[in-house]
Amino acid sequence: MTTPTTAPLAPGVHTAHIGGLAVRYHVHGQGPVCLAHPGGPGFTWDYLRAPAVEQHLTMVYVEPIGTGGSGRLPGHPHGYTRARYSAALDGLLDHLGCGPVHLLGHSHGGFVAQHYALRHPDRLAGLILYESAPAIGHDHFTEADRNLRARFSGHHDPHSADILDAWTRVPTISDDDAFTTTARRLLPAYLADHPARAAEFDALRKAITGTYISGLDTDLRPEVIDDRDRLGDLTLPVLIVVGAHDFICGPHWANALHTLLPHADLVTLRHSGHFGHLEEPDAFAGAVTAFAHTAAP
Incomplete structure (x- = not known):
């Protein structure tokens, strides 16, 4: 990992070098640190920007490996498993050099966030699952x-x-x-x-722009995403945020997560689909910032 020329949490665009790959990220706002992992997989980070949240939290928007200005795996577009994304997140936390942080995952980013939280709960102050699900199939x-x-x-x-x-x-x-x-x-x-x-x-x-990610591992097999048997072991505080009109990761799946997670709160944005941070920015920001300050490390 290279030594940053500026403070790793200074506002602006940064690049960390993790496991031989560049990981670009963007810092905006002030307050407790919250890493934000976008969805897709393959979408660029900027659709997830939430200025209303930035008034209360230091948002670190990650460009996942394989997308935007971050590096590509040798087998691109294959091999982008949750384990690889999680390894990049772990290295990014080392690079940032701060204590337990909040981790927000949107859509497919929620699946990544769940995977990371189940394996590294000690590095997180709280988990925000935004339009996620306990399994896909x-x-x-x-x-x-x-x-x-x-x-x-x-x-x-x-x-x-x-x-x-x-x-x-x-x-x-x-x-x-x-x-x-x-x-x-x-x-x-x-x-x-x-x-x-x-x-x-x-x-x-x-x-909107993005990068094609196949969803296959390095052996060209579909990755299995199913956390139902493990979510009950997660002791972190969790916030589940869902749009009432989301057709793909909507209330059915949010309620399933809420049932499985022992320390979870559920917030439903009544006038939103999959992008509540854009459709109801104040309600979204209120829920996320209240949770982050309540679950402060």
Whole structure:
């Protein structure tokens, strides 16, 4: 690991070198430290930025390995397992040199955060699972498909046909351009009320970019994500945040997490889909900052 030329938690853009790979991260705000791991896998970090939270917490937004300005594995786009992401997080905490921190994981980042917390609880003051689930597999994707079709098959949204077509193309994504194009087409599905707020989120939709990550390990096998048997052992304080209208990691999965985790609080954002930090920024910030200050190390 290289010696930083500036303080590792100074506001701005930083790069740590961990396990032979660059890990870029962005520091904004003030207060207790909270690492934020975005979803996808493959999305760039900037969609997750939450200025309202930054008024109360020092947010460290991670660019996961394989995305943005962080390094790529030799077998890219394969090999990006939760174990590899967790190793990068562990090295980043060494680089930051601070005590127990809060870890926020959004969507797939929530799966990474769960994995890390189960293995390194001593390094965390609290865990924030934002649009996560205890496992993904056939049941998870079947429900997501059912929710999506129930919402958009009636064509009440002018983007309905395009959304459903893009959804069917997700399994065929195999490069960065296809990932980005499909993500932009699907964005309306992730918002609670896109028809009413289309103009508000148009810039976000056009700005979305990402990197294709296969979801396969180095042996080209799908990674199994199932923490149901272990979550009950987690003694950390946990905050679960979910949007009431999220079709893919919604209330069903948030309630499942809440049942499994012995020290968890559940906050449902009533007017949000998958992006509550953008759809209800004040409510999201209030929940996260209250939790972080209550669960201070």
